[in-house]
Amino acid sequence: MRTREQIDRRIAEIKRALTQLGPLRPGSISRQYNICGTPGCRCKADPPEKHGPYHQLNFTWRGRSHTEFVREQNLAEVAAELDSYQQLRSLNEEWIALGIERARLRHDLRKPKSTAKRRDEKRPSLETRRRATRK
Numbered sequence: 001m002r003t004r005e006q007i008d009r010r011i012a013e014i015k016r017a018l019t020q021l022g023p024l025r026p027g028s029i030s031r032q033y034n035i036c037g038t039p040g041c042r043c044k045a046d047p048p049e050k051h052g053p054y055h056q057l058n059f060t061w062r063g064r065s066h067t068e069f070v071r072e073q074n075l076a077e078v079a080a081e082l083d084s085y086q087q088l089r090s091l092n093e094e095w096i097a098l099g100i101e102r103a104r105l106r107h108d109l110r111k112p113k114s115t116a117k118r119r120d121e122k123r124p125s126l127e128t129r130r131r132a133t134r135k
């Protein structure tokens with residue numbers, strides 16, 4: 001189990017890593033092969049030679065899905081942006097998990113108090129002991 005200091009150190013690293021992130025955007029790239037409308041085109045031959053590959057970027061933003069075509073020359077740049085976005089998500093999630101872990105640790109520090117209270121409740125009360133003495 002990590003100590004509060006270890007958790008805080010890791011959170012500080014996450015904050016630093018977040019400032020190092022380059023341009024980012026959400027989404028994933030897929031390869032598409034298309035058929036066109038030109039009669040007698042090679043894409044309608046047997047076997048067909050479809051057009052492409054085209055690189056398509058799909059992403060969902062504010063509940064709406066979007067599609068963009070990515071040019072070959074921009075492919076590496078877009079891939080780096082998608083990678084940075086994944087890093088953001090992963091750092092974000094780790095920070096939240098650490099926040100929960102840290103809070104639980106504080107809760108654990110309170111436990112001895114509540115255990116002591118429970119032990120008190122189980123112990124016969126002064127009244128019961130007095131009654132036993134009388135008998």
Ligand SMILES: [Zn+2]
Nearest residue numbers: 035036041043
């Ligand atoms: Zn065609």
